[in-house]
Amino acid sequence: MTTPTQRPTCVNCDREVVAEYRPFCSRRCADVDLGRWFNESYTIPAVEPPDEWDEE
Numbered sequence: 001m002t003t004p005t006q007r008p009t010c011v012n013c014d015r016e017v018v019a020e021y022r023p024f025c026s027r028r029c030a031d032v033d034l035g036r037w038f039n040e041s042y043t044i045p046a047v048e049p050p051d052e053w054d055e056e
């Protein structure tokens with residue numbers, strides 16, 4: 001296991017991380033990931049699929 005230069009990669013797109021936006025490669029990726037995380041955290045307690053509505 002020899003990794004000469006193990007650079008951190010963007011958790012969103014696997015590109016090289018920019019220190020300013022760690023752990024992302026860009027502001028966009030930071031926003032995207034944050035948005036996704038935010039959405040998921042909002043989706044979890046969301047309403048269940050309305051299966052019952054099909055009964056009518």
Ligand SMILES: [Zn+2]
Pocket residue numbers: 010011012013014015024025026029
């Ligand atoms: Zn990225």
